[in-house]
Amino acid sequence: MSHEIDKHIGRKIRIYRQFCNISQIELAAHLNLTRQTLQQYETGLTRVNVSTLFIISEFLNINIGDFFPNNIKRSESLDSFPSSEAREFIHFYQEIPEKFKPAFIAMVNSIIPRR
Template structure:
């Protein structure tokens, strides 16, 4: 992942606007915009300030590492099985229009899927603003978890399109949806920092270039 992508995700995950970041660094908003668009690169002093502000290393900021590349390693059989099961579970629960199971908490929406030694569970609260967690167990032991928090920003948001996106997640990027997906007037984009062991990401949906949905997510394996 490039520096510009990392900066956008980290800034948004902290709830900081471009204007607020510019003020903290004593630079113009236009400078931050150019950094995040990849037009220019900050000097070493600004990199150090970003490192201190977000509590990350300069090396991490400047090192260009594509998340998809990190997923191209040779998995052991357990990891292959875990990813295959997760993608199958997604297609057989919420994203696949399955009926929810009984609520585990007041007002919660719960989905579960079991195959062999694996069990998948997804539970979330809310509506236009929502918060949830999906988790996977193998032989009764929790081995994977991801939390997510999002909101619908416009009445043109399409739950059907989001489900289509989730069903299209590739094995090399099994967190939410593909990096880019388009169907009709809707477009989906996501950026991820990290890999299967420890990751965080941000996804957006646009309808005719108007952002109608956003969601932050983070998680990883527990073994």
């Protein structure tokens, strides 16, 4: 039987993993786990031990406390986390060669309606 905290932590693992554009297979391989085990963590069916959670936080470059509910107000709440479209936009931006980024920013600024 899973506890609500296990489900919450699992959801946060999935959200942060997706935000970092990391597949279940990639993260599972880094943890020396099967994709199925990681999937069980993300759904809250299996409890993540603290050492695994620490490794996940380091791999995703986030604070381990961000997985826990009492830190939601200090960090990003699940509701305010960027949408999949925003995450995709960020990913595209990261792929642009540095020399083209100023032109890209200028283009985006030119299409944003001004108030």
